[in-house]
Amino acid sequence: MTVSPLWHYDGVTAVRRNVLVRADGTGFHLEEPDSGWAGVPVQWADLTVIGAEKGRSAYGHRTLAGWRMGFSGEPPAEIAAHLPRAKRYGRWIDRFGFWPAAGAFTLVAGLVVWGAAEAPGVIAPLIPQSWENRMGDAMVGDFGGRVCHTPAGDAALRALVRRVDPRGEAREVALANIPLVNAVTLPGGRIILFDGLVQQAGSADEVAGVLGHELGHVRHRDTMAGLVRQLGLSVVLGGFGGNGGSYLNGVLSLSYGRDAESAADAVAIDQMRDAAISPAGTAAFFARMGGKGEAARAEQAMTWLSSHPLSTARRKRFEQAIRPGAAYRPALDRAQWTALRSACASDPLVAKAWGRDF
Known part of the structure; x- marks a missing residue:
């Protein structure tokens, strides 16, 4: 699968490249047809979200410092499914959703308040x-x-x-x-x-x-x-x-x-x-x-x-x-x-x- 175009910095030079994505199952590599440049193989799982707003997104690499790639528009559907999702709230909140997380937090807070109010009455007789x-x-x-x-x-x-x-x-x-x-x-x-x-x-x-x-x-x-x-x-x-x-x-x-x-x-x-x-x-x-x-x-x-x-x-x-x-x-x-x-x-x-x- 080949997807184009997007921009890329390889973290070695300061050259901004307009590249294509060549996907192959669990990973991909980037290449620039005009210059014949080709990047190292990358696993989808190694991508991290740098920034994602409507119409623009950028991704980094977990181990390659300075490595960047990004889309000036929405990522094509065939590649979007492989990209990591931006964490809007953080970790488990994004995993379960805002409202379920808010409900869980409210429940836990209520239990803490109840425990603070009721626990002394249980402890004192002991x-x-x-x-x-x-x-x-x-x-x-x-x-x-x-x-x-x-x-x-x-x-x-x-x-x-x-x-x-x-x-x-x-x-x-x-x-x-x-x-x-x-x-x-x-x-x-x-x-x-x-x-x-x-x-x-x-x-x-x-x-x-x-x-x-x-x-x-x-x-x-x-x-x-x-x-x-x-x-x-x-x-x-x-x-x-x-x-x-x-x-x-x-x-x-x-x-x-x-x-x-x-x-x-x-x-x-x-x-x-x-x-x-x-x-x-x-x-x-x-x-x-x-x-x-x-x-x-x-x-x-x-x-x-x-x-x-x-x-x-x-x-x-x-x-x-x-x-x-x-x-x-x-x-x-x-x-x-x-x-x-x-x-x-x-x-x-x-x-x-x-x-x-x-």
């Missing part, structure tokens, strides 16, 4: 409890000098914990002299109530609801899952060596996710039901903190920790958990509630501690 406990113990050190203790206040807090957590799932519940409307669950089953929360609460029932919610995070090990998601497994594991206190800010800024928050609310409602504590107090707490309006105020910026968005839906859930005619009892009696609220102010060792670092 972390030895002893390691998590050591990390939480180290973090408690960052609250040094702020944990409030009075005989009556400690007794009231223990009474509240016995009501909400009768099985002792939380390793420790403490009250810290920090004037923020907050509570935090540390690794290892430690719950810290902030005095600002106790002072803003209208009753011990409201604090019981918050404590029950934090107990849900303890039960589901949400703090560890959040730390793995936020900091990475290797960083979290590095904290078990005794430096876990440096990760306290990470815990304070954790966002557990809607499902985890909903599951923690469910634990709070169950624990309060079993303890005969009315969920009406927690609903009232949500109403004050998050706004009671059904539209514009349904999602306000005020939060009990940035990780606990207060919403109308959450308030309604606690309201719907109220059982008409149930024999509810206050979470604490009047004297106990007074002792808990005055614990930080009555402890001279922590009365001004929060102002040093927070």
Whole structure:
């Protein structure tokens, strides 16, 4: 088969030749009839695409430096079938096509995002409890000098914990002299109530609801899952060596996710039901903190920790958990509630501690 004409540089001289192609199955050679010049045999498989646009194309050789041939028009049909195709996107995208490749990429990206979101929840339960406990113990050190203790206040807090957590799932519940409307669950089953929360609460029932919610995070090990998601497994594991206190800010800024928050609310409602504590107090707490309006105020910026968005839906859930005619009892009696609220102010060792670092 002879095809003409096309241009060619042999890579040895700078002469541009107008040549013919003489094909013979798996390869071809070029020749210039006017001068009698003939090129070396070339295999079709050795051709590479230099450039290909509509009406023009150029090809090189895999091993012959400077070797070039090209068509000023479309290659004839009898030779076009042997020429390599230009790679528009690159490798496997050209092989399978743009849209199939785009679909595959979207699927893989979705799996990666899903894995990043779900993997921490799978990994966290596999972390030895002893390691998590050591990390939480180290973090408690960052609250040094702020944990409030009075005989009556400690007794009231223990009474509240016995009501909400009768099985002792939380390793420790403490009250810290920090004037923020907050509570935090540390690794290892430690719950810290902030005095600002106790002072803003209208009753011990409201604090019981918050404590029950934090107990849900303890039960589901949400703090560890959040730390793995936020900091990475290797960083979290590095904290078990005794430096876990440096990760306290990470815990304070954790966002557990809607499902985890909903599951923690469910634990709070169950624990309060079993303890005969009315969920009406927690609903009232949500109403004050998050706004009671059904539209514009349904999602306000005020939060009990940035990780606990207060919403109308959450308030309604606690309201719907109220059982008409149930024999509810206050979470604490009047004297106990007074002792808990005055614990930080009555402890001279922590009365001004929060102002040093927070």
